[in-house]
Structure formats: C-alpha cells, structure tokens
Amino acid sequence: MKTKNFNILIIGSGPAGLFAAIWLEKVGMDKIAIIDRNAYPAGGLLNDGKLNFDYRVGMDVDELRITRADAEKIMREIKQVFSGFPRCRQVTFLDQHKEVLALAEMASEHGAQFIAPEQWHWGTDNGKALVDYLRSYLKNTDFLLRTEVTSMQKLNNNNFRLDCKHNNKSVHYNAPVVLASPGRSGAYWFRDVARKMNIQNNFGPIDVGIRLELNRKFYDIVTDIVYDPKFIFKTGRHDDRVRTFCTNPGGRVRMEDYGDFKLINGDALLGKKTKNTNFALLNTIALTKPYSDTTEFAQSIAKQFFLLGGGKPIVQRIGDFRERRRSSQATFNSTTRHFEVCKATCNATPGDITLAMPARIMDNLWESLKSMDKIIPGILHPSTLMYAPEIKFFDTHFPTDRFLETNIKGVFVAGDGTGKSRGIVGAAISGIIAAKGMLERTGNSFKNFGE
Ligand SMILES: Cc1cc2nc3c(=O)[nH]c(=O)nc-3n(C[C@H](O)[C@H](O)[C@H](O)COP(=O)(O)OP(=O)(O)OC[C@H]3O[C@@H](n4cnc5c(N)ncnc54)[C@H](O)[C@@H]3O)c2cc1C
Structure with a gap:
C-alpha cells in the first residue's frame, strides 16, 4: 500500500x-x-x-x-x-440607517434585539x-x-x-x-x-426550533431593507435565548435527510423566486449534569418528529395551532380558514408540532413569535406554516x-x-x-x- x-x-x-x-x-x-x-x-x-x-x-x-x-x-x-x-451580490446595505434604526427601536420596545449585518447572496x-x-x-x-x-x-x-x-x-x-x-x-x-x-x-449548546414559511407580503417590509434580519429574544417565561436565523425572501423550505430522521432547512434561488419567505426560529439549549450530551438530546427530539410525522418533518398552520388542533391533509389548503394565502413549498406531514417539541422550547418559540408579530404585524397570519424540527448540530466543542x-x-x-x-x-x-x-x-x- x-x-x-x-x-x-x-x-x-x-x-x-x-x-x-x-x-x-x-x-x-x-x-x-x-x-x-x-x-x-x-x-x-x-x-x-x-x-x-x-x-x-x-x-x-x-x-x-x-x-x-x-x-x-x-x-x-x-x-x-x-x-x-x-x-454574488450585496443585498443588505448599511447606509439605510434610518429604516434599520426604526426597526431596532421597534424591536427593543418589544424586548428584542435587532441586528442588520452587511449581507451578500x-x-x-x-x-x-x-x-x-x-x-x-x-x-x-x-x-x-x-x-x-x-x-x-x-x-x-x-x-x-x-x-x-x-x-x-x-x-x-x-x-x-x-x-x-x-x-x-x-x-x-x-x-x-x-x-x-x-x-x-466537550458538548456545547445546541439550537433547536422551527422554520416559519409565510406569504412574503407580510415580511417584505423588513426583508426589503435587511435581506436576512436577525431578531434576538430573551424570553420572559424561561429566560432563554431565541433568535431568527437564515431568512430566505422568495425562497423554499427544504428537507435534509440524516438517515434516522429528517430536518428542515431553507434556501433561495437568485434566478427564480417563490411567493413565500421562510426563516428559522431557534432556541439555544445547554445541558449540565447529570446529562450534558446535547447531540443525543437533539437527536431524540428529531426522531420523535420522524416517528409522528410518518418518516417526514411535521408542518402546522398557525391557524390550527391557535385553535389547539393538529393540521390535517383535508383542511391544509382550506380557503374558509384563509390557508390558501401561503402555499407550502415543502412536502412535510400536516400534524401537531407540540406533540414532539419539549414544552420549554415550544413556550420560548411561541412567546418570541408573538413579540415578532407585534414588530411585524401579519407574520402570524392563520396561513403561516411552522415546520419542525430545525436543529443545528454545531454542538461539539x-x-x-x-x-x-x-x-x-x-x-x-x-x-x-x-x-x-x-x-x-x-x-x-x-x-x-x-x-x-x-x-x-x-x-x-x-x-x-x-x-
Ligand atoms: C440548506 C442549507 C442552507 C444554508 N444556507 C446558508 C447561508 O445562506 N449562509 C450561511 O452562512 N450558511 C448557510 N448554511 C450553513 C453553511 O453551509 C455552513 O455554515 C458551512 O458550509 C460550514 O462550513 P464548513 O467548512 O465548516 O463545513 P462544510 O461546508 O459542511 O464542509 C465539510 C466538508 O467535509 C466533508 N467531510 C466530512 N467528513 C468527511 C470525511 N470523514 N472524509 C472526507 N470528507 C469529509 C463533507 O463532505 C463536506 O464537503 C446552510 C446550510 C444548509 C444545509
């Protein structure tokens, strides 16, 4: 050899x-x-x-x-x-100070931090x-x-x-x-x-959460100024950190196959846009004694979704979530519920994300979403979709x-x-x-x- x-x-x-x-x-x-x-x-x-x-x-x-x-x-x-x-084009310019400052101010009124980085795509x-x-x-x-x-x-x-x-x-x-x-x-x-x-x-913290997909008209007001806006929340109920991540105006929700489970992600093309925008909302989790294996913990959440979703991630409409019912294939695009306003770009299983997501994470995500809806009214339209799980496995340190x-x-x-x-x-x-x-x-x- x-x-x-x-x-x-x-x-x-x-x-x-x-x-x-x-x-x-x-x-x-x-x-x-x-x-x-x-x-x-x-x-x-x-x-x-x-x-x-x-x-x-x-x-x-x-x-x-x-x-x-x-x-x-x-x-x-x-x-x-x-x-x-x-x-590779610049899509967020920091010289739009006035609009960025106004957004930051509005975010801070609702307990959130807003970051607008220089962005290219x-x-x-x-x-x-x-x-x-x-x-x-x-x-x-x-x-x-x-x-x-x-x-x-x-x-x-x-x-x-x-x-x-x-x-x-x-x-x-x-x-x-x-x-x-x-x-x-x-x-x-x-x-x-x-x-x-x-x-x-050693084990570092891990990010677990959901990806939202909504009709882009609700979010364009922000993404026209900042392509990938970063909102950071410290939740009142659990004092945890939640942040928005990887926003894709006119983008698609994607599935990643990990063998034992599937995760949600998102992207966008430069040449062809959809009518939707998607972004992740992630809760940072750190574990201490007696169990610090964040990898195994997050994998067990992903497997739970895989099981309940019949081998696919789960998607739930905000309208259903608010009514405390699962989403189902039969009513997934119901016009009487205004669900036709957002056509899903990813074929996940309509269901109930609260069944597989730990309560603390779900509380944090929902609290942050409610704050976001005050900053950008309309993002929690009944048609908005919540896909789960989105997990970022960068936890080995x-x-x-x-x-x-x-x-x-x-x-x-x-x-x-x-x-x-x-x-x-x-x-x-x-x-x-x-x-x-x-x-x-x-x-x-x-x-x-x-x-
Ligand atoms: C759908 C999606 C969208 C994303 N969008 C963005 C975005 O818009 N902006 C952004 O900043 N980030 C984005 N990311 C994240 C970004 O891709 C990563 O942050 C980045 O690629 C990490 O770079 P890296 O060099 O650490 O690893 P990677 O880019 O993952 O590269 C690691 C390489 O190592 C190889 N490898 C692993 N193990 C072995 C082995 N044993 N032998 C040989 N080769 C091996 C793999 O094949 C891979 O090619 C996205 C990720 C996904 C999945």
Missing part, C-alpha cells in the same frame, strides 16, 4: 477548508491536499449562499480568540475573494459556478475527492496518517499537520476520531489555542463541525486563522496576517 506525503492535509472542502488552502497558497505554502468524500469539493457552499459580514453573526470572536477589529480585517480579505464572482442556482471560481484560486492544492477519511493516527515521527477509502480501496496520506474541517455532516465522525486520539472536546490548534500539536480544527463557526463567513474566518497556525507549525512564518 502506497502512502503519499504532504505538508498539510485538510479534511473537508467547505468554506473552512477552502479558505484555509487559499490563504496558505497565497503565502507560498506547497504540498497541500484537501480531502473530501464528495465528488465535488464544496461542502455547504452549494446551499443558498447568504454571506453575513458581521462579527456578531455566525461566529464567536471570544471562541476564535480574535478582536472585533481582527474579525473585520479578515472579513475584508474574504469579501475581496467573493467580490470577484459577479453573481449568490443563490443555490449559482453554487457550482461559485465553487469553480473559488477553486480557480487553488493552483497547487491537490483535491483528493470521493475519498472518505475513516481514521487518523499519530505516527512515531510526529506525522499523522489519514486512512481513507477511495472507490472501495484503502489509501493513506501522511502529513505533520492536519486541519479537521468536516462540517456538521462529519462532526460526530470526527468527535469519535478525536476521542480515540485524546483530542480534548474543541478547546483550542489562538490558532485553533488542539491539545495535540499539529491537529487544527475549523468550521461548523468543530464548534468554531455557524455559517459560511465564520467558517472561512476560522479556516484562515488555522492556516496561520499551520504555517507556523510547519516551520514557516507569515507577514501581514489578515491583510
């Missing part, structure tokens, strides 16, 4: 892995390889493509151990890359072209595709060996430095690997140093799967921070980091 040697091996070709490689090539590093089990190296870049350029969104600067100024510096670098792709229909464009930055990086990393071990010479499967054959790659950026889909696989290698990790190196020297982590980001821009930032550390670890130095 032949083993190939590299200076740096990157697991995962999402924004974290790609931006790490782009930065490394820029400073002259060679013998880099990106490994991905998919045939097309993109990770989550094929989805929707909203970019939030704001240090408060999709990242935690304390976790990344950078200042707000550092984050803004690196974001400028990332923006420069995306600005070379003409179909390319749309799912432009995802492949965008990834081809990003790849054009990488002239010397090897792409080892359709290659699944199955395990990793430290060798006596301080190199790491990645054991992989490619076309059902075993292949091996060695390097003194490895970046694990496996995204949410590879998070639990990498957690197992990490535990075997004594790489420290790796303690790291300021360059995202773990307790095992030479192993770096970045992106959503390792708790370092919650979105494309955050993932790219974490990849660039890790790239700097990896360069140093290989005995090279750098200048002007973040310029």
Whole structure:
C-alpha cells in the first residue's frame, strides 16, 4: 500500500477548508491536499449562499480568540475573494440607517434585539459556478475527492496518517499537520476520531426550533431593507435565548435527510423566486449534569418528529395551532380558514408540532413569535406554516489555542463541525486563522496576517 506525503492535509472542502488552502497558497505554502468524500469539493457552499459580514453573526470572536477589529480585517480579505464572482451580490446595505434604526427601536420596545449585518447572496442556482471560481484560486492544492477519511493516527515521527477509502480501496496520506474541517455532516465522525486520539472536546449548546414559511407580503417590509434580519429574544417565561436565523425572501423550505430522521432547512434561488419567505426560529439549549450530551438530546427530539410525522418533518398552520388542533391533509389548503394565502413549498406531514417539541422550547418559540408579530404585524397570519424540527448540530466543542490548534500539536480544527463557526463567513474566518497556525507549525512564518 502506497502512502503519499504532504505538508498539510485538510479534511473537508467547505468554506473552512477552502479558505484555509487559499490563504496558505497565497503565502507560498506547497504540498497541500484537501480531502473530501464528495465528488465535488464544496461542502455547504452549494446551499443558498447568504454571506453575513458581521462579527456578531455566525461566529464567536471570544471562541476564535480574535478582536472585533481582527474579525473585520479578515472579513475584508474574504469579501475581496467573493467580490470577484459577479453573481454574488450585496443585498443588505448599511447606509439605510434610518429604516434599520426604526426597526431596532421597534424591536427593543418589544424586548428584542435587532441586528442588520452587511449581507451578500449568490443563490443555490449559482453554487457550482461559485465553487469553480473559488477553486480557480487553488493552483497547487491537490483535491483528493470521493475519498472518505475513516481514521487518523499519530505516527512515531510526529506525522499523522489519514486512512481513507477511495472507490472501495484503502489509501493513506501522511502529513505533520492536519486541519479537521468536516462540517456538521462529519462532526460526530470526527468527535469519535478525536476521542480515540485524546483530542480534548466537550458538548456545547445546541439550537433547536422551527422554520416559519409565510406569504412574503407580510415580511417584505423588513426583508426589503435587511435581506436576512436577525431578531434576538430573551424570553420572559424561561429566560432563554431565541433568535431568527437564515431568512430566505422568495425562497423554499427544504428537507435534509440524516438517515434516522429528517430536518428542515431553507434556501433561495437568485434566478427564480417563490411567493413565500421562510426563516428559522431557534432556541439555544445547554445541558449540565447529570446529562450534558446535547447531540443525543437533539437527536431524540428529531426522531420523535420522524416517528409522528410518518418518516417526514411535521408542518402546522398557525391557524390550527391557535385553535389547539393538529393540521390535517383535508383542511391544509382550506380557503374558509384563509390557508390558501401561503402555499407550502415543502412536502412535510400536516400534524401537531407540540406533540414532539419539549414544552420549554415550544413556550420560548411561541412567546418570541408573538413579540415578532407585534414588530411585524401579519407574520402570524392563520396561513403561516411552522415546520419542525430545525436543529443545528454545531454542538461539539474543541478547546483550542489562538490558532485553533488542539491539545495535540499539529491537529487544527475549523468550521461548523468543530464548534468554531455557524455559517459560511465564520467558517472561512476560522479556516484562515488555522492556516496561520499551520504555517507556523510547519516551520514557516507569515507577514501581514489578515491583510
Ligand atoms: C440548506 C442549507 C442552507 C444554508 N444556507 C446558508 C447561508 O445562506 N449562509 C450561511 O452562512 N450558511 C448557510 N448554511 C450553513 C453553511 O453551509 C455552513 O455554515 C458551512 O458550509 C460550514 O462550513 P464548513 O467548512 O465548516 O463545513 P462544510 O461546508 O459542511 O464542509 C465539510 C466538508 O467535509 C466533508 N467531510 C466530512 N467528513 C468527511 C470525511 N470523514 N472524509 C472526507 N470528507 C469529509 C463533507 O463532505 C463536506 O464537503 C446552510 C446550510 C444548509 C444545509
């Protein structure tokens, strides 16, 4: 069996892995390889493509151990890359101060915080072209595709060996430095690997909630100003945090298949719009003793929905929810109930989401929705749909140093799967921070980091 040697091996070709490689090539590093089990190296870049350029969104600067100024510096670098792709357009401009301030004021009157980041968007229909464009930055990086990393071990010479499967054959790659950026889909696989290698990790908080879909006329008044508005609520009843996430004006609700269960998500195309807008409403849950496994907890919620929904997520009309009845196929588009105002874009099972959602989460979501309806009257029209479950599995946390190196020297982590980001821009930032550390670890130095 032949083993190939590299200076740096990157697991995962999402924004974290790609931006790490782009930065490394820029400073002259060679013998880099990106490994991905998919045939097309993109990770989550094929989805929707909203970019939030704001240090408060999709990242935690304390976790990344950078200042707000550092984050803004690196974001400028990332923006420069995306600005070379003409179909990636700015959709929220911060010079509309008056409207944004009015919204923030209204939100605060109802106990909510409102954030309007600078936002760009390319749309799912432009995802492949965008990834081809990003790849054009990488002239010397090897792409080892359709290659699944199955395990990793430290060798006596301080190199790491990645054991992989490619076309059902075993292949091996060695390097003194490895970046694990496996995204949410590879998070639990990498957690197992990490535990075997004594790489420290623990459970972080998890986001559980619903996705709303409504006739866009009710929300355009806000999304025409801020494409993906961020409302953050602290609930009165349980003192918990709820936030809006991933708004898609004119978008579609999507289903993600996880095998044992299905989750809800959403996106939008640039070229073709629907009559609806969708957004997620998420409640952040942290667990302590005696049971801190947020992953298993959230999976058990997802499985409950899968069971009750007959193998699909559940959808319920606000009109039915208010009347304390389940939604059903027979009345799902009833005109007498005004349900025809919003035509569902996703084929979930009409039912009762309160049967599978823990009461505390449901209380928090409903309280936040009622506040939102005061800020934007009409969003709780009887036709509005609530889909569940929407869960964000970014709950494995790796303690790291300021360059995202773990307790095992030479192993770096970045992106959503390792708790370092919650979105494309955050993932790219974490990849660039890790790239700097990896360069140093290989005995090279750098200048002007973040310029
Ligand atoms: C429907 C949908 C819409 C979204 N919309 C947006 C949006 O508009 N804006 C936004 O900021 N974020 C959005 N996101 C989230 C965004 O996609 C992620 O935040 C981002 O992709 C995370 O980047 P990453 O590099 O950490 O991981 P990923 O992009 O998930 O990439 C990880 C890669 O690692 C590979 N991998 C995993 N395990 C292995 C293994 N063992 N061997 C080999 N390869 C492996 C995977 O195949 C994958 O390609 C959306 C997500 C979804 C699902």
